[in-house]
Each structure stands twice: as structure tokens, then as C-alpha cells.
Amino acid sequence: MSQTERKRRPSGRVTLAEVAQQAGVSPITASRALRGERAVTADLVARVQAAADALGYIPDPAARALASQRSTQIPILVPLLSNALFVDLLEAVHSTLAPHGYQTLIGVTHYQPEQEEQLLRTYLTHRPAGLLLTGFDRTETGRQLLARSGLPCVHLMELTRAEGVYCVGFSQEQAGEAITTHLVARGYQRIAFVAAQLDPRTLQRALGYRRCLQQRGMYDPRLELLSPQPSSMELGGQLLAQLVQAHPDCDAVFFCNDDLAQGALLMALRLGIAVPGRLAVAGFNDLSGSDQMVPPLTTVRTPRKAIGAEAAAVLLRLIRGESPEPASRDLGFELMVRQST
Amino acid sequence: MSQTERKRRPSGRVTLAEVAQQAGVSPITASRALRGERAVTADLVARVQAAADALGYIPDPAARALASQRSTQIPILVPLLSNALFVDLLEAVHSTLAPHGYQTLIGVTHYQPEQEEQLLRTYLTHRPAGLLLTGFDRTETGRQLLARSGLPCVHLMELTRAEGVYCVGFSQEQAGEAITTHLVARGYQRIAFVAAQLDPRTLQRALGYRRCLQQRGMYDPRLELLSPQPSSMELGGQLLAQLVQAHPDCDAVFFCNDDLAQGALLMALRLGIAVPGRLAVAGFNDLSGSDQMVPPLTTVRTPRKAIGAEAAAVLLRLIRGESPEPASRDLGFELMVRQST
DNA sequence: CTGAAAGCGCTTACAG
């Protein structure tokens, strides 16, 4: 024991060279045996493994990254952390990658392509093993940085048909159309759309809303309330109050995110507006608490945990050099019809 | 331009050596000039800086880590990501560290010291620049790993008087006592305490609750409802229903976290229990949405953004070799008296 | 299937 201690380098680390020596092989062979790379005799693999275990060898990530030009770090770039949606994504990604020895690095873009570009620039110098990005809204330079890096990359939350682009998500437009169709089927006539932030995915939901109503000759652009402010319960309450005042004949609202809808439900309670009797309220994402509202909120459940987990899994396969098919994965969504509509 | 391209190594990187050559100095001098380390003539610093800018030099983190035995990575270990509290911490830490060139690595312990120990083990091999930990609840081995690493470390959320231990937080016990005292001052007689998860900080709040009531001879252990289940709005609703059924004379409740309290408020609405008329409800943390509830929730605002930012700032100073004083920083808390009490 | 040589790109002592 104390002899082992004594042998250690100033850094206090057990090195590959020591493992190799103990196993009676060269460092390169030890390296290959431990990584399961190329053909190494089963006998040698066992000896090296035993030596590594005995010495408590742990590979040095920095040395590995420097020699191989590739680290075990995987940045995930998300717009915000204040939206539970992205935290769920992050958590799923993190728990999928960690057991495989990869570290998740967070990057927050604040919905700004320029900030994302800056983050890409920084993270690329770290020789990440791969990249996880939210959506497709980036600067031209950002796109080029990605392409030139040649790194495996998976896009989350949105779908694309572009060749060779990996993505895991669902159709935001279809989801927006589905919830609107539900409102129509319920018999509502004057259906409003209320949105905040106005990021690309929110606008895709708006497209679905419009398509549904236009097809039925029910579309009225005045019933679209679009605010560029960040989404929050408080804003949802304000927008609801604004909406009922401006359009007393409005009988249903589709909020582009559950936090807005939750705030609206509470505001309706305060104002004495009966939901769904006087006004139906629908949300999006099925965030925590939506099923607890009074009345429980009808919304679209989006599979963000599954998206995070699957995107990470696809990335892992890309890193291994595989070509997982299909490149574009639609994980769908689910209408959660509760009592608010 | 194309000549510059041609000169690049296979890795595509501009190296320190190239910068040094262009500036007409040795690589070591270039290294020192760029890092602002030791005395280097102003003239040389300028020349090196100019060369670095011209070539677009970006230091290689892996090479740096290997040579210096220290990376620019800082793990932050939190219990959960599903509690907004920790996301706020994470976000504040991340935005404080990023501008200084440090990467934030996330680790999730699920409130289990064994998992934290495993994470420490893993992250320590990455030669982190420092560590950010939640609370003091760890295994003995975890404690030893920390001590032996000799790495700068700051603890978040809780306070301690232990020598040489850096922490940024507030007194959970005092906060629990303060909100209970508020309920007493309002004239409530039968004040319950409802908690979930039962992690160390929750139990400290319980201590404050007890101390307040015991001092006044108002303490009744039967009014403590403690559930080891994870905290959620749904659970809050269930516990409220349970409480009013078991103790019809209870006239106020202090929930150890706002998600429980929010769920309780909504359940009260559903059950027709008047708040605060029939039952007063207080929460803890002032999470998003608490001010939007019906009625708005009385709670304790905890300075988690400030804690994250200050802990990161202290760590940065420790990394620089400074000894910031005081080691223990009490950032306090604020009673948010709203309409639910 | 295994290994000797070289190198990844930087920094740490040690001199001067």
C-alpha cells in the first residue's frame, strides 16, 4: 500500500505506463486493451484490465484529449434555463451521457443566434466529442463553424428534411394545428392565439393555428396576440386580461406555452371569468402544475425527456462512427384534454 | 491568407509556437505574456498580443490542463434539476464563471451522498479548477476526497462556522423560525408544518418552526406532516387534504417549499377551503408563480441567484490564490407577506 | 496482433 503510494508521480496519478509495466506489455497495447480498440489478445486484455484494477488506474482526460484531438465533453446549447422545458431536456441528456463517460457542458443562448455562435466558437476549442443544439435558428457563421468542425451533431426539438442533418423532435406546426382543431371540435367559434417570446418554434405553432382556422374560414388575424416579452405566468395573466377586454366575443384561447396558460387561468379566477364556460383555455408543453390548475389545463404534452434521451443516444452512435437511421426522428406529441376546454 | 492556412498543423490550430515565432520571442515568454503571469516587458506583451490577435490564436484547454495539471472546468453538484431553486443557482453560477473562461459542469446527486461521492471521484480526475457543492451532507470518503484534492471549494445554500470552510447561503433555521413567527404574530393558534423530501435543509427549517412554537408553548408534534416523497404541487395538494381532515382545528400551515404550498392553494380552491379565512398558507423560496396564486402566497424569498453568483465569485478568488474574507457569507432572506396568511 | 518512435500544445521548474 504505502509502497504503491511511494511509486506515484508528483501528480499523484497512476499512469498508463505503470499499468502496462505491471501487465508486462507496452503502453500502446495497454491503451488499446483498455479502450477495447482493435484486436488485442483476450489474454492480454485480461492482464491489462487486472493491472488497471489493481492499481486503481483512471485515464487522464486531458492527456487523452490532447493526444487524440478529441475530448469526452458534449456541449448542449439551449435558449434558456428558466423554462422547465429546457431543464428537462438537459436532465435527460445528462443522464444518458454520464454513464458513458461523457460530460455535459451547458450553454445558454438567450434565443440569440449571435450568442450561440460565440458559444460554438468557445466550445469548439475544447474539441468536444459532439454537439447538441436546440433548433435550427443560427447565424451563417455558426453554420459554417459547425460544418467545418466535422463534429457529430444532433438538433433537438425541431424536425427538418435536410440531407444528413440529425434531429430529434416533433412537428411544432402539427402540434399547434392539433390543439386548435380540438378547440374547433369542441364547438368554439372565436379562437384566439396568444404567444410570447416569439422564437422560431412558437411561430411554427402559430402556423399550425392559422392553417387549422383558415381551412375552415374561421381565421381572424385580430385574435392573434403576439408579445416579444419573455414567457411567464404573470405575462399570461396580463395578456388574458387584455384579450377579453379587446375581444369580448372571444370564446377560446390557445396559449403557446403552459406558463402563460397557467397565469391566465389564475387571472380568470381573479376576474371571475368562468373557464371553460365563458372562455376555454388551452396551453402547450404540459409543464409541471398544469394538471393541478383549477380547472386542470388542456394542453399538448411534448416528449422532451424522450427527445433529450434519444438525441443523446443518437449522438453517442454518431461518435462511435455509426450512421443511425433515420436521421430525422419524429417523437410526436399527445393531446392532454382536461377540464379547461 | 491562404499562406496562413497552409502553415497550419493537421489539427488546424494556430499554436503558441507560431505566435511566439511571429512575435520574435520564445514560446514560454509568449505563454507568460498572454496569461499576464510574472513580469514580462510591456513591449513584449504588446508584440505577443498583436501576433496572437493577427493569427487568431486560441489556447488549447487540453494541452493547458495536461501541462499545468489544472483545467478550467468547475463542477457544480446539486441535488436535483427538477427544483427551480437549483436551476437558478446553476444559472447564476454559469453566468458568473463563463466570462472568466471557466466551464460549468453539472452533477446531480439526487440528495444521495453516495452519488455525490461517485461524482466527486469522476470529476476530480478532470483536474477541475475548483468545486461548488450544495450543503454539507456528504460521505466521509467524499470529505476525504475533497480534503486530499486540495482544490478550492465553496459550499452553497447553508452556513457553517467550521474553520477554513467557504460557504455562501443563509440560515435555513432562522428562515423557518421567521415565517413561523409571522404566523404567530398574525394570531394563528394551531400552526402546522408540512414538508417533503426531508433533506438536511428542510429539516433545518423544521427546527426553526419548532423553536418558535416551543418558546411560546404552542408546539404540537402532531401538527408536523413529514413525507419523504419528492416535493411537487400534486403532493402539496394531497398533504393539505390529509391535514385538514386529520386536524380540523388547524388554522395555518407552513409548507417547506413553494411547490407544495402552490399545490395546497389550488387544492383549497377545489375543496372550498377559504384561504386565509379558514386556513392560512405560507411557503418557502418564493418560486416563480407564487405571487400569481389565488390568493398570492406568503413565503420566504431566498437569494439563490445571489448565492450562486457570490459563491462563484468567491471561488474565482480562491482559484487566484486569494483568501477572501469572510469565509462564511450569510446572504439572508426576505419575508414576502402576501394575501395567503 | 504488438511495439518503438514521435508528437499532441502547452507550462513547470531551473538557469542565467
Place this chain on the structure above:
DNA sequence: CTGAAAGCGCTTACAG
């Protein structure tokens, strides 16, 4: 204040 030498701990071609 500046530099030549050595080394951080691993892996990539290139041989055999």
C-alpha cells in the same frame, strides 16, 4: 526579465 530543456499522460500513424 527571458529562455532551453524536459515533461504532462496519452494516442496516432507506421512498422513488423
